[in-house]
Amino acid sequence: MTVFTPDSQPPEFQPLELQPPEFQPLELQPPEFQPPESPPTSEAHPLSMPIRNFSIIAHIDHGKSTLADRLLQATKAVSDREAKEQLLDSMDLERERGITIKASAVTVHHEYKGEDYQLNFIDTPGHVDFTYEVSRALTACEGAVLVVDSTQGVEAQTVANAYLAIASDLEIIPVINKIDLPAADPDRVAMEIESVLGLSAEDCISVSAKTGQGIDELLDRICRDLPDPRPAEMEQTRALIFDSHYDEYRGVIVYIRIFDGELKVGDKIRMMGTGTSWTITELGHNTPQPEKVKSIGTSEVGWMVAAIKTLEDVRVGDTITHEKNLAPEPLAGYEEPQQMVYCDFYPSTTSEAGKKSDFEALREAIEKLRLNDASFTFEAQHSEALGFGFRCGFLGLLHMEIVQERLEREGGVEVVQTAPTVTYQIKTTTDEFIEIHNPADLPDPSQIAEIREPIVKIEIICPDENIGDLMSLCDGRRGIFQTQQFISEGRQMLIFEIPLAEIIYDFYDKLKSITRGYGTMDYEVIEYRADRLAKVSILVNGMPVEALSMICHRDNAEKRTRGMLLKLRKQIDRHQFEIALQAAIGGKIIARETVKALRKNVTAKCYGGDVTRKRKLLEKQKKGKKRMKSVGSVQIPQEAFLSILDTSE
Numbered sequence: 001m002t003v004f005t006p007d008s009q010p011p012e013f014q015p016l017e018l019q020p021p022e023f024q025p026l027e028l029q030p031p032e033f034q035p036p037e038s039p040p041t042s043e044a045h046p047l048s049m050p051i052r053n054f055s056i057i058a059h060i061d062h063g064k065s066t067l068a069d070r071l072l073q074a075t076k077a078v079s080d081r082e083a084k085e086q087l088l089d090s091m092d093l094e095r096e097r098g099i100t101i102k103a104s105a106v107t108v109h110h111e112y113k114g115e116d117y118q119l120n121f122i123d124t125p126g127h128v129d130f131t132y133e134v135s136r137a138l139t140a141c142e143g144a145v146l147v148v149d150s151t152q153g154v155e156a157q158t159v160a161n162a163y164l165a166i167a168s169d170l171e172i173i174p175v176i177n178k179i180d181l182p183a184a185d186p187d188r189v190a191m192e193i194e195s196v197l198g199l200s201a202e203d204c205i206s207v208s209a210k211t212g213q214g215i216d217e218l219l220d221r222i223c224r225d226l227p228d229p230r231p232a233e234m235e236q237t238r239a240l241i242f243d244s245h246y247d248e249y250r251g252v253i254v255y256i257r258i259f260d261g262e263l264k265v266g267d268k269i270r271m272m273g274t275g276t277s278w279t280i281t282e283l284g285h286n287t288p289q290p291e292k293v294k295s296i297g298t299s300e301v302g303w304m305v306a307a308i309k310t311l312e313d314v315r316v317g318d319t320i321t322h323e324k325n326l327a328p329e330p331l332a333g334y335e336e337p338q339q340m341v342y343c344d345f346y347p348s349t350t351s352e353a354g355k356k357s358d359f360e361a362l363r364e365a366i367e368k369l370r371l372n373d374a375s376f377t378f379e380a381q382h383s384e385a386l387g388f389g390f391r392c393g394f395l396g397l398l399h400m401e402i403v404q405e406r407l408e409r410e411g412g413v414e415v416v417q418t419a420p421t422v423t424y425q426i427k428t429t430t431d432e433f434i435e436i437h438n439p440a441d442l443p444d445p446s447q448i449a450e451i452r453e454p455i456v457k458i459e460i461i462c463p464d465e466n467i468g469d470l471m472s473l474c475d476g477r478r479g480i481f482q483t484q485q486f487i488s489e490g491r492q493m494l495i496f497e498i499p500l501a502e503i504i505y506d507f508y509d510k511l512k513s514i515t516r517g518y519g520t521m522d523y524e525v526i527e528y529r530a531d532r533l534a535k536v537s538i539l540v541n542g543m544p545v546e547a548l549s550m551i552c553h554r555d556n557a558e559k560r561t562r563g564m565l566l567k568l569r570k571q572i573d574r575h576q577f578e579i580a581l582q583a584a585i586g587g588k589i590i591a592r593e594t595v596k597a598l599r600k601n602v603t604a605k606c607y608g609g610d611v612t613r614k615r616k617l618l619e620k621q622k623k624g625k626k627r628m629k630s631v632g633s634v635q636i637p638q639e640a641f642l643s644i645l646d647t648s649e
Contacts, residue, residue, distance in 0.1 A: 049117070049118050050117050050118070050223070051117070051118045051119075051120065051228070051229055051299045051300065052117055052142070052143065052226045053120045053143070053257070053299070054120075054143035054173075055122045055123075055140075055144050055145070056068060056124060056144075056145045056147060057138075057144050057145070057147070057161040057162075057164075057165060058147035058148065058157075058158060058161065059148075059149070059155035059158045061149075062149040062152065062155070063178060063209045065123060066209040067147060067207070067209040068104075068106070068121070068123040071108065071119075071218075071219070072106065074110075074212070074216060075108040077106070077108040077109075077287055078288065105121075105122045105137075105255055105286060106120070106121055106123070106286050106287065106288045107120050107285035107301060107302070108287065112223035117223045119219075120300065120301035121145075124137045124161075130398075131160065131161075132395060136317070138164055139168060139240065139242060140240060140242045140257035140301065141170060142171065142227050142228075142229055143225075144161075144165040144170045144171070144172050145222070146162055146165070146172050146175065146199075147175045148174065148177065148192075149189075150177060150185060151183045151184055151185070153192050153487070154193060154488075155461055156459050156461050156493075156521050156522035158197075159459065159461075160522040162199075171226050173222065173225060174190075174199045174205070175204070175207055176189050176205070176206045176207070177207055177209050178210070179207065180210060186206045189204075192488045195486075195487070195488070196485075196487055196493075205221060230299075231298075232259070233259075233260055234260050234327065235261065236260060236261060236327040236328070237261030237263060237320070237321050237322050237325070237327065238258075238260040238261065238320070238321055238327045238330070239256040239259065239321075240258075240318075241256055241320065242255055242316065246310075246311055251306075251307050251308045252308035252311055252314050253303050253305055254314055254320075255303050256301070256304055257299075257301050258298055259298070259331060261322075262295055262297040262298060263320070264280070264283070265280055265294055265295070266279065266280060267279070267322060268322070268324070269306070269320050270320070270321055270323045270326065271313075271314070271318045271320055272319045272326075273317070273319065273330065274313065276313055277323050278306035278307065279306060279307070280306050281305050281306060282304070283303070284302055285302045304320075318330070319331045338395075339375075339376065340454070341393070341394045341396055341397060341420045341504055342392065342393050342420065342438070343391075343394075343419065343420045344381055344383070344386070344389050344390065344417070344547075345389055345404070345407070346362075346387060346388070346415065346416045347413065347416070348414040348416050358413070359388045361411070361413050362415065363390070364411070365407050365410070366411075368410070369410065373403070376392055376395070376399065377392065378391065383546065383547045386416060386418075386547060389416075391437065397504055397508075404417055418547065419550070421501070421551070422437075422500045422501045422504065423435055423454060424436050424437075424452065424533070426451055427448070428449060429446075429447055429448070431449075439546075439549045439551045445586055451533040451534075451551065452528040453499050453501055453528065453529065453531060453551075454499070454527075454528055455497055455528070456498055456523040457495065457497055457523065457524055457526045458495070458496050458497075458521055458522070459493055459495050459523070460493065460494045460495075460496070460511065460519060460520070460521045461491060461493050461521075462491070462494065462518065463492075463518050463519070464490055464492055466514055466518075467484075470494060470511065470515070474498060478499055478502055478553065479496040479498040479502075480496060480497045480498075481494075481496055482495040482496060482497060483495045499531070500523075500525065503523065534552070535550070535585070536550055536583055536584070536585055536590075537583070537584050538564065538565075538568075538581070538582070538583055539580070539581070539582040540580075541579050542580065554585070562583070562591045562593075564583070565583060565591055565592070568581055568593070569593045569594075572595050574596060574598045575595070575598065577597050578594060578596060579597075580592065581594065
């Protein structure tokens, strides 16, 4: 330290010169724009990683979605905080009803014997109406996990889905679920699986999708027993489209399984079925959240975005290949979904002022729903009774119910639904075949050689004590008994051939009522068969009402139409003249009801005198009523149509 004395002089003070730094302008770079819901990007997984592709199949309410939730948690795809019930069911309707409507594909990873496996699995629907979804999912897989409820045993859709997997030559792992319940009997169910499906009872895995018991064993079994995907057969790229849905911001999202080659972001592709070309803008996996990757290789499952505007440009079952290196032949695809049930949707408002706007609102709601569900069709329809509406085709009754509820929820419209009908084949006198979905489209009877209706093979699994009642039910619906099979102690399978038109109304409700909820059914259309069918027209005051016409068997026509006329008579208000309600086949009237006329007491003023004065007044009134009936029109309220469409007794 320096010490200054009185004799010493301090150094001369030098002021500190501060130079301001040279000004550098701040360069602000705008951040790169990211779409609001764009999934994160990661590197593609190496193709050397072993891959297992499988679907989860089962009867409805046997625990597929819950099992999928546990698989996601066991593979750390979702944390315990993110986990929730029915994680893969995106629609509120699916959660409320506890059913899966749309198949969901997910990619997860599991370590087995020190090796990381990529597991691509699809959670499929279980109801018979969505069998088409299951068949599409199985085509993209090499294996299937067949889930059976340990308290219910093998059900009708269990058998149907197992046969689909066997027909696709898939390796099946039987899983007995819900073993934590007090009523569980896994040993009995394992023997049912062996006797009905031919799968060894010793190969069954007992799990509880609710508690997670047995899930790790199932994952190890999937890695060990399911086969490797087949190697690429050619150097050209081929990818199978097995599903798609519409996103408002990104267009159509296409779900693909690559069988040969690979796809990269920026590739120009061609869809071999439609012949259209697109450029890939995004690729990714669902893990279960969307995760973008730069490429997807052979045997992998993922999704693709290519700025496709409408679902009409994407055909499920089509093959994707490179534009510059086309594959010589496409992959085996699927048949187009066959609509089995048809009905009309009309806006519920009938006022003249609001009819057009209500119809436009219904059109917008249907078109928007069609973007996310390509399995139903619609076309414009006009009815003199209900106005403008749409003729829609569905895969089944549940599909029809789901579409109607989604229209009311998502579209904000109230609809009137007509009675469901099926497709008929008409053989004309010139040996031509035409298909009709509406009785109003039936040709002139003189041009019809025969009418053919769809016949279904129906499999009913029921308790032993209900066999007699169910046979009577099927006989009353023109069913033909085929065979009876033993399932297990106390349960049998009945197989009938029944016209589809006889089971689309209340057959399932009757089945559940007879068996107290223990009966299940599955059906498939096997052929069209000619029978004594005829168009029944409903006449109101001599004028046919096409909205109420139907095609039915001649033996059942009188009983069925008499019940319709009784309902119609209660709903139509009385007019100043008598109204005849008639059912006719051709020119023959088979049933009639009458709505009595409102009658004014014209003889009230005749308090005395000769009786001829009263007769003269009554005759004058009678002539007026007759003239009024010939020129008057009958106002049929909408409630009358709704009461007839109600199939409940």
